[in-house]
Amino acid sequence: MSTYDVARMRGDADTVFAAAVHAVDAEQCVKSFVALSGDTLSIDDQEYDLGNFDRVMAIGAGKATPRMAVALESVLGDRITTGLINTKYEHTEPLSHIETVECGHPVPDQSGVEGTNRILGLLDEADERTLVICLLSGGGSAILPAPVDGISLEDKQETTRLLLSCGANIVELNAVRKHLSRVKGGGLARSAFPATVVALMLSDVIGDPLDVIASGPTVPDTSTYKTCAEIFSKYDLTDALPTSVAERLRLGLAGEVADTPKPGDEALSRVQNVVVGSNGLAVAAARMKAEELGYNTIVLTTRLEGEAREIAQVYSSIGKEILSSGRPVPPPACIIAGGETTVTVAGSGKGGRNQELALAAAQQISGWAPIVIFSGGTDGTDGPTDAAGAVSDGDTISRAEAAGLSPNDFLKNNDAYHFFKPLDDLVMTGPTGTNVADVAFVMVGDA
Structure with a gap:
């Protein structure tokens, strides 16, 4: 039996996450x-x-x-x-x-x-x-x-929803919010x-x-208002904006309202x-705790961003490389990253960026039993859910299929929450009283 088997690594992931949250x-x-x-x-x-x-x-x-x-x-x-x-x-x-x-x-x-x-x-x-x-x-x-004069709460809500659903990052979202x-x-x-x-x-x-x-x-x-116009154009939202928001943008670009x-x-x-x-403090504490638990560690970044599913593929590749070649560090390994991914919403399910990342990763590492991938929001709430995130390993997909769950269907519907809940793989912390974005771990055992 492996010293750092899946059961131990899943427990260690919880411990490392708790240390990260406590530090901030x-x-x-x-x-x-x-x-x-x-x-x-x-x-x-x-x-x-x-x-x-x-x-x-x-x-x-x-x-x-x-x-x-x-x-x-x-x-x-x-x-x-x-x-x-x-x-x-x-x-x-x-x-x-x-x-x-x-x-x-x-x-x-x-x-x-x-x-x-x-x-x-x-x-x-x-x-x-x-x-x-x-x-x-x-x-x-x-x-x-x-909201500025002339824009209703409902119009601001709709603009926020449009930006969230198209995968705009926090910098882009906040640039628009400032001008409304x-x-x-x-x-x-x-x-x-x-x-x-x-x-x-x-x-x-x-x-x-x-x-x-x-x-x-x-x-x-x-x-500036020009920044906002470029964001709307980038995500092809210009024609979808509420009338009042489009008018505010026009006035701003024309210099008719103050920036x-x-x-x-x-x-x-x-x-x-x-x-x-900040996230850097959380990541540093996570690394310290992982090393205390005996893992070889690398901090990948504290500036993680991009589509959750694509980041999941990168995490999975790193885990497989460690298991296959011992690079960039040998098992037992804990690769740590911090930041904030995004999700382009196409379905009507329930979930958040951390849960989506964990589900996409589960498909990538299926059959690679000594790999655990954990992703969680330090505030304890991932998207509009009561979960901080989720954890997956090489056996997640086989357990799901045995329970009659289709990973592809849940991922297509952006419904990671309802995929992980019956598997008891949601990370449930409740509100933590802090918020410094997300932390994620790729853990690889000494199989």
């Missing part, structure tokens, strides 16, 4: 950057004398923002004058000084609009003696909706001016670009932006 716990990430000594609030390399402020506001949005708020309350306590955050349904945490509004994700809903309007109402009261601490995390783009919003792309900071704003960001975006995390509500925007704030805009001159956690 939103509460601890914030506490590592924020400290209070007397009246001096230290945030990264900046110090703020709270005696210079009459009010301290806490605002924000994202799936991990409630955990970030727990940390902020533990540091500032009743020094927080008022606070309001938006988060995804069922992602709340007990808070004493900061109110929480639950909202829709990944498609924005009316609750999100109402919560965002209330946040903007708080910012209307901000002045030069106000310190605004903004807590931003993955999901913030959908969870902080404030009053708060994204620096709009929130503009609303807070002349207050001092500190944004603490938990990044779920490849490379951690500040202007893309939660669509950059406190950051100058480098995208988002750009670098050098005075409204963003009193802002400090700090990334407190």
